[in-house]
Amino acid sequence: MPAKIMVRYGEIALKGKNRGQFEHKLQRNMKKVLQDCQATVKRERGRFMVSGVEEYRDIILERLSKVFGVVSVSLVEETSLDLEQIKKLAAEIVNKLPPEQNKFRVETRRVNKQFPYPSPEMNQILGSHLQEQFPHLIVNLKQPTFTLSLELGYKKAYLYLDQTAGLGGLPVGITGRGLLLLSGGIDSPVAGWLAMKRGLMVEALHFHSFPFTSRRSQEKAVDLCRNLAGYGGKISLHSINIANIQKELRSQCPDELSVILLRRMMIRLAGLLGERYGLQAMITGESLGQVASQTLESIDVVSKATEMLILRPLIGMDKKEIIDKASTIGTYQISILPYEDCCTVFMPKSPVTKPSLEVIENHEAKLDLDGLLEKAINSLETTHIQPTHS
Numbered sequence: 001m002p003a004k005i006m007v008r009y010g011e012i013a014l015k016g017k018n019r020g021q022f023e024h025k026l027q028r029n030m031k032k033v034l035q036d037c038q039a040t041v042k043r044e045r046g047r048f049m050v051s052g053v054e055e056y057r058d059i060i061l062e063r064l065s066k067v068f069g070v071v072s073v074s075l076v077e078e079t080s081l082d083l084e085q086i087k088k089l090a091a092e093i094v095n096k097l098p099p100e101q102n103k104f105r106v107e108t109r110r111v112n113k114q115f116p117y118p119s120p121e122m123n124q125i126l127g128s129h130l131q132e133q134f135p136h137l138i139v140n141l142k143q144p145t146f147t148l149s150l151e152l153g154y155k156k157a158y159l160y161l162d163q164t165a166g167l168g169g170l171p172v173g174i175t176g177r178g179l180l181l182l183s184g185g186i187d188s189p190v191a192g193w194l195a196m197k198r199g200l201m202v203e204a205l206h207f208h209s210f211p212f213t214s215r216r217s218q219e220k221a222v223d224l225c226r227n228l229a230g231y232g233g234k235i236s237l238h239s240i241n242i243a244n245i246q247k248e249l250r251s252q253c254p255d256e257l258s259v260i261l262l263r264r265m266m267i268r269l270a271g272l273l274g275e276r277y278g279l280q281a282m283i284t285g286e287s288l289g290q291v292a293s294q295t296l297e298s299i300d301v302v303s304k305a306t307e308m309l310i311l312r313p314l315i316g317m318d319k320k321e322i323i324d325k326a327s328t329i330g331t332y333q334i335s336i337l338p339y340e341d342c343c344t345v346f347m348p349k350s351p352v353t354k355p356s357l358e359v360i361e362n363h364e365a366k367l368d369l370d371g372l373l374e375k376a377i378n379s380l381e382t383t384h385i386q387p388t389h390s
């Protein structure tokens, strides 16, 4: 019998209808990432069991550990709910371990209360059986070199040695759909990842200023999406050219206000796109106090350019924490590639840190906002990015 993969999940607070939706969404998301692996995903009480062909096993484990909502995965061996069969399988598993692994403990979880032996008794029965079979083994509850876990389910018993932690969080798509403002920088991909972790399905929006920025900087956004898609499935990437807006702001408005004015234009465009595609919130990579455009005053003035909810998952994170996260999720190496961003192209020497909404609005009143927005929206291009899977 080939081994299966046990998938554990769960926000502790899940109850009733929410639980059903969570499980349904999680199952769909797992099936999606495994669609080319010839695997089946079955739900059993409080668990999923994934079976597939041996040759894909490592890929399946790797992909499942990136699905939000999964708490941990284990490669398990299955047998019937029969004491002798369980003992036999336990001995087979332990027999494959190197002899240096000689301190052990047994951990039983009796999900099925009909099983005649309670968990502590099962630990003892299996422990003594293994010691009889393998005299070099010593029971060590505090610092074992391996733990043999037994789960007694309703139909089957499962034995396993390891447990790989998943990412936790909520299955992507369960809390809604959002629009990630994705630059080529370090922060916004992390913000997108965190939003996805809390169950948001994201589409991405990237602003570029071709021909002032190279095509390569747009490809960076594609690469970042490809990475993020590894966690949540296909991502739609929208690109909008804002070169015209930047030129207009530069010629019509004071230099030190250009960053705030540009941010407000970006937020407006994101709002229009969000409305068009029925997205419920936008997500940015802002972190309080990180740069001039991220003081409380600047964030406030920028926010007022839209009615749409803006989520800022990084607001309380230090740059170092963001970089560490970016490295673990795999976006950092893409973000640090040296291609210029549209914002660096026309960067003023000393941007304001405490903009006044009134002053900003007076400058905007002199511009043909609707015309500029419409022209920018007309440059919209959308591509659908598939994940880079191992």
Ligand code: ATP
Binding pocket: 180, 181, 182, 183, 184, 185, 186, 187, 188, 189, 205, 206, 207, 208, 283, 284, 285, 286, 290, 291, 293, 294, 341, 342, 343
């Ligand atoms: P990042 O590392 O995400 O670029 P940052 O620290 O450089 O962030 P800013 O340049 O002030 O900060 O941008 C703040 C946020 O505005 C970004 O995190 C991103 O969400 C959005 N943003 C900035 N530039 C762009 C862009 N070219 N396209 C889409 N969104 C952008």
Ligand code: MG
Binding pocket: 183, 184, 185, 341, 343
């Ligand atoms: Mg940036």
